[in-house]
Amino acid sequence: MARRGVGTWLREGVWEIPLRRYTALLVTLALVAGLGFAVRALLHEDRSCAPGVSRPAGGHECVGVATGPYDFGQPRLRDVVRAIGRENDRLRAGGYVTVALMLPYTSTSPTSQNDIRHQLQGAYLAQYQANHDANGERPLVRLVLANPGATGAHWRQTVDRLVAMTASPDRLRVVAGIGQSTEANKQAVRELTRHHVPVIGSSITADDLANGQRGGDPFPGLARVAPTNTDEARALASFAKVSAGRALLVYDRPGDPYTRTLQESFAALIKGSPFESQPFTPPADRSKEGTTANTFRQITHLVCDTPRETDTLLFAGRHTQLRQFINALGGRGCQDRRFTVLTGDEASYLTHEKDLDRGALGRNLAVRYTSLAHPDAWTKDPARTGGSAADSAALRKLLTAAGRGPMGPVGSVALDDGQLIIGYDALRLAVHGIREAVPAGLTVPALTDVGLQWPQVKGSLRVDGASGWICLDVHGNPYDKAVPIVELTPSGSSRFVRIAWPEGKPPGKECLPPS
Template sequence: MARVWTWLREDVWEIRFRRYVALALAAVLVSLGVWGGMTATKENRSCAPGVVRPRGSQECVGVSWTTYAFGRPQFADTVRAIHRENARLKPGSYVTVALLEPFTATDADNLGDVLHELQGAYLAQYQANHDSTGLKPKIRLVLANPGATGAHWRQTVDQLEGMTKGRNRLRAVTGVGLSTENNKKAVKALTARGIPVVGSSITADDLANGQNGKDPFPGLARVSPTNTDEARALASFAKVSATRAFLVYDRTGDPYTRTIQRSFEKMLKGSRYGAQPFTPPTDRSKEGSTANVFAQITNILCDTPKSTDTVLFAGRHTQLRQFINALGARGCSDRRFTLLTGDEGSYLTGDKDLDPSALRDTLLSVRYTALAHPDAWAKDAARTGGGAADAKVLTDLLALGKRDKEVGPIGSVDLSDGQLIIAYDAMRLAVRGIRGASPTGGIPALADVGLQWPQVKGKQLRVNGASGWICLDAHGNPYDKAVPIVELTPDARARFLRMAWPEGRPPAKECLPPS
């Protein structure tokens, strides 16, 4: 009996000892933050299939192929339309094209731009899949978001590269949008991995091939002219005199602002006055303190002789709007000025922060080079370089979307900023490259798609875009592309003035770039 009692005491002691050790170990683990990691459910950072919140960020980035609209209600109708079209495709009959845009942008102007590019890409997808010729392969469209500022471009590019294999068969990326440093890195990485890219509204000269005879982005094609070509078209329209002009530019610069600044500087050789810089926030969609700087610059402008009547502006749209508002309040309101800038002016259409009195009550005109405009071809049906019949193909598609539930709805449509038009043309160029790489209608090799761009020219092979003819040179850049000159009205609308051309005249009917 004594021996049994001894065993019982030893068992009780051992149980108590083990509990003590377990409690002590738990206390140590909790203090080290390990216990919670061992017992808690792993955090779910998924937003939707293919889309996640990266560690340290609340943005949902990645590639979406569902009805997920990145938390932006204005995208929902078009995203659903794309999903319906994708669902109609038979397995093995299609290739995938990704639209790369900042779908989680917070700036209202950028969101409007993204919406219009989304709509344009979808309409071109629908047209390609329902064309009466029955050409193949069919086109599946997915949405690639690198983040509001493109900061997560590497993760998105890695995902897109993975989609080039297997059943996705990714064969091109289109869109890209703004000419920013992050987008430049994304395009560099995509093309380095053999993925063809068709830029819609990128215009920076250093985001193009052919500069100094080099091609840093093999497989890149564009449908918009470079900033240099835009400036040449603007100069042919405005007849800018260096002795009468004044330059205001972004001191820190990004690919867009730097190259448009250089283009303007070439126009101003011999100018009597030094250019005036300003320093915007790193995120140029933010207000910052530049409004105060612009108020001072207008004072300097008023000190110039009355013969100075032209202001060239090399900056983004938020700073452009601030400068226009400052010019509206300038002390020399009795002097007439014409402000000339690049396609960033298109973002000001509908901008609620633009002071209407700046354009209504003063002698100020704001004119800019647009990428496209719905009125551009209304009176140019027989002209080379583009025409009313080509533009009508898109407007007919829009009309079809309003009455046919198989096509639309696609949300509120606005063609005035040109973004829907140019995105539609970019997607059509992507389709041309894909189908040109596989004349039998089969699935083309990824490496063959980007090789098609130098052959997009001439009467038969050019793309008759809604924005004008797209005839590419050997480096994938559009030759002598039509450039609409647009004037900003006091109610923030874009009024078409005239078509201008980098070469000073439209291309010949053959549309063959010279050597």
């Protein structure tokens, strides 16, 4: 047999079978590798939403600290977030410090979202004012948004990020806002202040989310713009002349920091009342409806069973339950009797609330509450001290400027819920503390030095807020702060009634808290 050459072997396909095997093996390996990458991608999916913001494992909310113009998927925040982004972009690295506004930006409640937008607008106006009307004062202020989740459940992730930003080029120096007085926010404030991060509560009013109330300062470095529930209740009592025999208390059981301390404050006002206080139990998430509407229908029967001289209903609860209570009262059997519901600042959430039965307010029923601020307070009830129309006008001037030119747009604006005003004042206090803490010859204060400024914010060092003078005691609480009494109207807005004062009268011109 003749010997075959290499060419003959190749032509006859002797190598064809091994080559096909090698090719198949390579294809199989590629498929396995691709499958492995796919599995790893599924197991380690990208949960980021924006710089500084991500979805925690098992969660769908984007939480954390947005260091860029991110609106957390909320269209109504878009304009003001973009305005903040433009202001932040003009700041040069090394020439600013950061202030975080911590609020539940992913809340699904339209009412809460309106309040968040307004408070964010106020904070932006204060930022712009600080950076453009500072007469050369430094440092400039960068504003970022911190979201602990709709209910605050992810506060730990957000707080950890905020603490890390204090030692980074962000140079975070204050966390403002906080939002409602809830257990989650209480834990967040405790952890922030444990790490020496100064905190300014804009709308927190619970007595147990404050220093100096029951001895000691559990939150060192915390300052507040709003009065405590006790101070609000004292102001309300001085205005309404509440007496034990003419008032019935309706309260949230077991309550949260806000409702519990409001209940305690109201109970103290009517000590010795002949009527048993009436509890209701809402869902753990008090923005939900639950079954409390049925409880309130039953309570209205008890309201009508009281003697005719009883004309005041003290309500210690959140705004969702307040709305249900008002709606139930609108259908009460004794509509020939006039009642006034008195409650805390949560009622401001019902301004423009579409599910509120406005007709109930025309059936011998008035709803009055202590607002954190109101645009008419200093024009319709000018006090000689404690605040001024000029301080309120300065904010209005900024709002006018925001409607045109480089400042705006900032989105739909409203002042009557007080949130924009209080957001503005909280950031002004933050700027004041930051700049007062700057050592001579430097432009940036040490983190711990900012919180040390709060006890000196009084007298000539007070902050002249649009909500009234901010004079802090040694515990960081506002002294004898102006408390606007406001009434819900059938038209869907609110009506300013009068300024009331925790001390029964405005502070002296020196605004120095007593010992």
